[in-house]
Amino acid sequence: MAISQDFAQKLSEGSGGNYFSLANDKDFAVVRLMYETIEQIGEDIYAVHTTDDGKFECKRKNFTDPISVCPLCQSGNKPKAVVYLRLYLVDTKEAKVWEKSYQWYKQTLLPALEEVLNENPNAKICNIPIKIVRNGAKGDMKTIYNLFNKTPDNVGLAELGEPASIPLKEYDANAPIDDGTASNSSNNANSDNDNDLFRGM
Numbered sequence: 001m002a003i004s005q006d007f008a009q010k011l012s013e014g015s016g017g018n019y020f021s022l023a024n025d026k027d028f029a030v031v032r033l034m035y036e037t038i039e040q041i042g043e044d045i046y047a048v049h050t051t052d053d054g055k056f057e058c059k060r061k062n063f064t065d066p067i068s069v070c071p072l073c074q075s076g077n078k079p080k081a082v083v084y085l086r087l088y089l090v091d092t093k094e095a096k097v098w099e100k101s102y103q104w105y106k107q108t109l110l111p112a113l114e115e116v117l118n119e120n121p122n123a124k125i126c127n128i129p130i131k132i133v134r135n136g137a138k139g140d141m142k143t144i145y146n147l148f149n150k151t152p153d154n155v156g157l158a159e160l161g162e163p164a165s166i167p168l169k170e171y172d173a174n175a176p177i178d179d180g181t182a183s184n185s186s187n188n189a190n191s192d193n194d195n196d197l198f199r200g201m
Protein backbone atom coordinates (compact mmCIF):
# COMPACT_ATOMS: atom_id res chain seq x y z
CA MET A 1 0.00 0.00 0.00
CA ALA A 2 1.40 3.36 -0.98
CA ILE A 3 1.94 5.96 1.71
CA SER A 4 0.25 9.34 1.62
CA GLN A 5 1.94 12.31 -0.04
CA ASP A 6 1.92 14.13 3.27
CA PHE A 7 3.66 11.26 5.03
CA ALA A 8 6.26 10.96 2.26
CA GLN A 9 6.90 14.68 2.45
CA LYS A 10 7.31 14.51 6.22
CA LEU A 11 9.75 11.62 5.98
CA SER A 12 11.80 13.31 3.29
CA GLU A 13 12.21 16.38 5.45
CA GLY A 14 14.10 14.44 8.09
CA SER A 15 13.97 15.18 11.79
CA GLY A 16 14.49 18.93 11.54
CA GLY A 17 11.44 19.71 9.46
CA ASN A 18 13.22 22.88 8.41
CA TYR A 19 14.38 21.56 5.07
CA PHE A 20 12.91 22.75 1.82
CA SER A 21 12.18 20.04 -0.71
CA LEU A 22 10.14 19.45 -3.82
CA ALA A 23 9.14 15.80 -3.81
CA ASN A 24 7.89 15.07 -7.31
CA ASP A 25 8.53 15.85 -10.95
CA LYS A 26 7.28 19.33 -11.93
CA ASP A 27 6.55 20.32 -8.34
CA PHE A 28 7.33 23.99 -7.89
CA ALA A 29 7.45 26.75 -5.31
CA VAL A 30 7.87 30.50 -5.42
CA VAL A 31 10.46 31.60 -2.89
CA ARG A 32 12.55 34.54 -1.82
CA LEU A 33 16.12 34.18 -0.67
CA MET A 34 16.38 35.86 2.74
CA TYR A 35 19.44 37.96 1.98
CA GLU A 36 20.14 41.45 0.72
CA THR A 37 23.51 40.79 -0.92
CA ILE A 38 25.42 37.93 -2.51
CA GLU A 39 28.06 38.43 0.20
CA GLN A 40 25.46 37.50 2.81
CA ILE A 41 24.71 34.24 1.03
CA GLY A 42 28.43 33.53 1.23
CA GLU A 43 28.14 33.46 5.02
CA ASP A 44 25.87 30.41 4.74
CA ILE A 45 28.42 28.31 2.86
CA TYR A 46 29.88 25.61 5.06
CA ALA A 47 32.22 22.66 4.94
CA VAL A 48 30.01 19.88 6.29
CA HIS A 49 30.74 16.44 7.70
CA THR A 50 27.92 13.93 7.45
CA THR A 51 27.93 11.21 10.09
CA ASP A 52 25.44 8.73 11.52
CA ASP A 53 24.83 11.29 14.26
CA GLY A 54 23.96 14.13 11.94
CA LYS A 55 25.74 16.93 10.16
CA PHE A 56 28.61 18.85 11.66
CA GLU A 57 30.43 21.98 10.67
CA CYS A 58 34.05 21.34 9.72
CA LYS A 59 36.46 23.26 11.91
CA ARG A 60 38.68 24.10 8.94
CA LYS A 61 37.87 27.46 7.38
CA ASN A 62 40.44 27.49 4.62
CA PHE A 63 42.41 24.98 2.58
CA THR A 64 45.53 26.16 4.37
CA ASP A 65 44.11 25.01 7.74
CA PRO A 66 45.74 21.72 8.69
CA ILE A 67 43.66 18.54 8.95
CA SER A 68 44.65 18.41 12.62
CA VAL A 69 42.32 21.31 13.61
CA CYS A 70 39.24 19.20 12.83
CA PRO A 71 38.70 15.84 14.57
CA LEU A 72 36.30 14.68 11.86
CA CYS A 73 38.76 15.51 9.06
CA GLN A 74 41.37 13.69 11.09
CA SER A 75 39.13 10.62 11.29
CA GLY A 76 39.07 10.44 7.50
CA ASN A 77 35.55 11.82 7.05
CA LYS A 78 35.67 14.15 4.06
CA PRO A 79 33.73 17.41 4.31
CA LYS A 80 31.52 18.61 1.50
CA ALA A 81 31.04 22.24 0.53
CA VAL A 82 27.40 23.05 1.08
CA VAL A 83 25.28 26.17 0.93
CA TYR A 84 22.30 26.44 3.28
CA LEU A 85 19.98 28.83 1.49
CA ARG A 86 17.49 30.49 3.81
CA LEU A 87 14.24 30.57 1.91
CA TYR A 88 10.94 32.29 2.42
CA LEU A 89 8.10 30.37 0.77
CA VAL A 90 5.76 32.93 -0.72
CA ASP A 91 2.60 30.79 -0.78
CA THR A 92 2.81 29.28 2.70
CA LYS A 93 4.82 32.11 4.34
CA GLU A 94 7.17 29.50 5.84
CA ALA A 95 10.89 29.88 6.49
CA LYS A 96 12.92 26.90 5.24
CA VAL A 97 16.51 25.95 4.52
CA TRP A 98 17.48 24.55 1.13
CA GLU A 99 20.63 22.46 1.26
CA LYS A 100 22.51 22.59 -2.04
CA SER A 101 26.03 21.83 -3.15
CA TYR A 102 28.48 24.68 -3.46
CA GLN A 103 28.97 23.64 -7.07
CA TRP A 104 25.28 24.14 -7.81
CA TYR A 105 25.33 27.47 -6.06
CA LYS A 106 28.22 28.67 -8.18
CA GLN A 107 27.10 27.23 -11.49
CA THR A 108 23.33 27.75 -11.33
CA LEU A 109 22.12 30.11 -8.63
CA LEU A 110 24.86 32.73 -8.68
CA PRO A 111 24.72 33.41 -12.45
CA ALA A 112 20.92 33.65 -12.25
CA LEU A 113 21.10 36.20 -9.42
CA GLU A 114 23.87 38.18 -11.10
CA GLU A 115 21.79 38.48 -14.25
CA VAL A 116 18.92 40.04 -12.32
CA LEU A 117 21.24 42.34 -10.37
CA ASN A 118 22.96 43.51 -13.57
CA GLU A 119 19.60 44.56 -14.97
CA ASN A 120 18.37 45.95 -11.65
CA PRO A 121 21.44 47.43 -9.95
CA ASN A 122 19.48 48.70 -6.95
CA ALA A 123 17.67 45.44 -6.26
CA LYS A 124 18.36 43.40 -3.15
CA ILE A 125 18.36 39.61 -3.29
CA CYS A 126 15.19 39.42 -1.18
CA ASN A 127 13.38 41.64 -3.73
CA ILE A 128 13.50 38.84 -6.33
CA PRO A 129 10.72 36.25 -6.29
CA ILE A 130 12.14 33.02 -7.72
CA LYS A 131 10.10 30.12 -9.03
CA ILE A 132 11.86 26.79 -8.48
CA VAL A 133 10.66 23.89 -10.61
CA ARG A 134 11.74 20.32 -10.04
CA ASN A 135 12.62 18.37 -13.18
CA GLY A 136 13.02 14.74 -12.25
CA ALA A 137 11.01 11.97 -10.66
CA LYS A 138 11.35 11.04 -7.01
CA GLY A 139 14.69 9.31 -6.47
CA ASP A 140 16.10 10.36 -9.84
CA MET A 141 19.73 11.29 -9.25
CA LYS A 142 19.74 13.44 -12.37
CA THR A 143 16.99 15.70 -11.03
CA ILE A 144 17.62 19.34 -11.83
CA TYR A 145 15.94 22.45 -10.51
CA ASN A 146 15.08 25.21 -12.95
CA LEU A 147 14.99 28.74 -11.63
CA PHE A 148 12.75 31.42 -13.06
CA ASN A 149 13.43 34.89 -11.76
CA LYS A 150 10.55 37.25 -11.56
CA THR A 151 10.76 41.01 -11.66
CA PRO A 152 12.24 42.46 -8.47
CA ASP A 153 9.82 44.30 -6.21
CA ASN A 154 10.24 46.23 -2.97
CA VAL A 155 9.66 43.43 -0.45
CA GLY A 156 12.34 43.76 2.22
CA LEU A 157 13.85 41.33 4.70
CA ALA A 158 11.85 42.80 7.60
CA GLU A 159 8.62 41.68 5.94
CA LEU A 160 9.78 38.07 5.70
CA GLY A 161 10.20 37.38 9.40
CA GLU A 162 12.80 35.17 11.02
CA PRO A 163 14.88 32.90 8.77
CA ALA A 164 15.06 29.19 9.56
CA SER A 165 18.14 28.09 11.45
CA ILE A 166 20.88 26.09 9.77
CA PRO A 167 20.73 22.42 10.81
CA LEU A 168 24.40 21.97 11.65
CA LYS A 169 25.70 20.67 14.96
CA GLU A 170 28.87 21.65 16.73
CA TYR A 171 31.16 18.65 16.96
CA ASP A 172 32.13 17.75 20.51
CA ALA A 173 35.52 16.08 20.47
CA ASN A 174 34.91 14.76 23.98
CA ALA A 175 31.97 12.69 22.78
CA PRO A 176 33.44 10.67 19.95
CA ILE A 177 30.97 9.45 17.38
CA ASP A 178 31.01 6.53 15.03
CA ASP A 179 31.11 8.07 11.60
CA GLY A 180 31.52 4.75 9.85
CA THR A 181 34.82 5.72 8.29
CA ALA A 182 37.15 4.58 11.06
CA SER A 183 38.67 1.90 8.83
CA ASN A 184 39.69 4.59 6.36
CA SER A 185 41.45 6.92 8.70
CA SER A 186 44.97 7.52 7.45
CA ASN A 187 45.23 11.15 8.35
CA ASN A 188 46.82 12.71 5.33
CA ALA A 189 45.66 10.42 2.54
CA ASN A 190 42.69 12.63 1.74
CA SER A 191 44.31 15.99 2.08
CA ASP A 192 44.68 16.64 -1.65
CA ASN A 193 40.99 16.20 -2.25
CA ASP A 194 40.18 18.26 0.80
CA ASN A 195 42.31 21.04 -0.57
CA ASP A 196 40.42 20.94 -3.86
CA LEU A 197 37.22 21.33 -1.95
CA PHE A 198 38.23 24.55 -0.31
CA ARG A 199 39.76 26.11 -3.38
CA GLY A 200 37.71 29.04 -4.55
CA MET A 201 35.40 29.20 -1.57
Ligand SMILES: [Zn+2]
Nearest residue numbers: 058059070073
Ligand atom coordinates in the same frame (compact mmCIF):
# COMPACT_ATOMS: atom_id res chain seq x y z
ZN1 LIG B 1 36.63 18.82 9.09
